[in-house]
Amino acid sequence: MKLKSKQGQVWASVVASAVASLAISGVASAQSQQVEVVHQWTSSSEAYALQALKDGLQKKGIGWKDSAIAGNDGANQQQALQARLAAGSAPAAAQAQPQLLFSYAEQNELTSLDSLAKAGNWDRLISPELIPYLKYKGTWYAAPMDEHRENMFWINKKILQKYGDKIPTTWDEFNALAEKMKKDGIIPVALGGEDWQEAEIFSDLVIGMGGPAYYRKAIIEHDPAAVQSPTMVKVFDQLRKIIGYTDPNRAGRDWNVATQMVIDGKAGMQIHADWAKGEFLRAGKKPGVDFVCSATPGSGxxxxxxxxxxxxxxxxxxxxxxxxxxxxxxxxDRDVQENFNLRKGSLPPRLDVPQDKFDDCAKVNFSDRAAASKVGAVLPSFIENAALERDIRAAYVDVVTQFVNTPSMSSADAVKKLASAARNN
Structure with missing residues (x-):
């Protein structure tokens, strides 16, 4: 929803005043000033990454009022923030994934960033696939902080060496490695008990077993024919196998606790987005030495x-x-984006950030992102509130959750439920 022209003029005046103030004094305002930011980043690596932003803000004379709300893949933050909006006590800013951003814009709660985007040339600086998810009806309402890759997995290097040091590139190879670990008393796959972690694996299987075109059809377009295909049955078959490689004590486990299991050698692998890497790095571990990173099998x-x-x-x-x-x-700020993403495990949304300081895991993702962009294979996550509206996302996640927690449910039955969810949303 675009703001009225008078509001736009007010914001443009604010931008001009701020720029003039910076030119004169070299800092923003008094050191006592603070901005309140609501976010969900509370793990060790997330807090460390966020400090890069806090430090950058402090250099400009502005303090940071931290309003961290952890838990439930950001749902706790969403509920608390919505209550504040209803009460008329909005913070200065909040971490917002795309579908949530759209919701806030529809409620007319956001201020336009068009003047800043134009002055900063954001349309040319930011990864093009992200731009439609930072705007609403053509107006900029968000500034991007990171771009993660969801379809990745992580292996404890010492454990992998016991089995030939070969990274699985197919799900059959993955299963064979997991079976060996299980036989030797090692938990093959570290997983938490939250529904979004299970659904993330499902998403990775869709791209790995069906390919980008199938992912687009079955997930983004939620096409019933694609959902009911034999490929989706195979996806659920493989999901059942993976759940069988996890431990029975995962209920209520946070994602970073699962990552720690791989760091400590208590589990061999974790199928998880690249924010897991931030935990490895924060623990002093090095890629290729202590852990191995790879796109999930079949991803290319x-x-x-x-x-x-x-x-x-x-x-x-x-x-x-x-x-x-x-x-x-x-x-x-380019330096802030570099420092933040080096710590977080992600890629900077700004395309002009130098890559030389990034590790080999990140460089693979830089390369794959560039290659995928040429063939339409850079695709939005549905788990993290981008590809699907929140109601259809919830319907998909519910089916995955039912399947994971109901051992007697067949893959064919799960496909029928998913097809029903696709038709009804």
Whole structure:
């Protein structure tokens, strides 16, 4: 929803004032000023990455009021933030995935960033696949912080060496390796008990067993014919096998606790997005030495992306508005994006950030993203609130959850339920 022209003029005036102030003083406003930011980043690596943004903001004379709300893949944050919006006490900014951003924009709660985007040339600087998910009806409402790759998995290097040091490139090879680990008393796959972690594996199987075109049909377009195909039956068959490689104590386990199991050698592998790498790095582990990273079997160059951005909520106070400008520009600062994403395990949304400081895992993802973009294989995650509207996302996740927690449910029955969800949404 576009803002009225008068509101746009006010924001443009705020931008001009902030720029003038920076030119004169070299800092934004008084050191006592703060911006409140609501987010869900609370793991060790997430907090470390976020410090890069806090430090960048502090250099500009603005403090950070932290409102971290952990749990349930961001759902707890969403509920708390929605309550605040209803009460008329919006923070300056909040971490927002695409479908949530659209929801806030529909509620007319956000301030346009068009002036900043134009001044900063965001349309040319930011990865093109992300731009439609940072705008709503043509207006910029968010500044991107990172671009993760969802379809990845991680292996403890010492454990892998016991079995020939070969990374599985097919799901049959994955199963063979997992069976060997299981026979030797090693938990093959570390997994938490949250529904989104299970659905993330399902998503990776769809891209790995069906390919990008099938993922687009079955997930993004939720086409009933694609959903009911033999490929989807095979996806659920393989999901059942993977669940059988996990341990029975995973209920309630957070994703980063599962990652720690691989770090400690208590489990061999984790199928998870590349924010898992941040935990390895924070623990002092090195890729290729202590752990191995790879796209999930069958993925090839296909790149399922996850986007974290900051949405900016309307503020009445002119000082608060000026501080928002400073925060948005700090999010988009090239050095801040480099430092943040080096720590987080992700890729910078800015295309001009140098790659030389990034590790081999990231360089594979830079290369795969570039290759995938040429063939339409850079695709949005549905788990992380991008590819699907929230109601159809919830319907898909519910089916996966039922299947995972009902051993007697056949793959054919799961496909029927998924097809029903696709038809009804």
């Amino acid at each position: 160059h296909a790149f399922i992306w996850v986007l974290d951005s900051f949405a900016f909520f309307k503020q009445r106070n002119p000082t608060a508005q000026a501080d928002q400008v400073t925060l948005a520009n700090t999010v988009m």
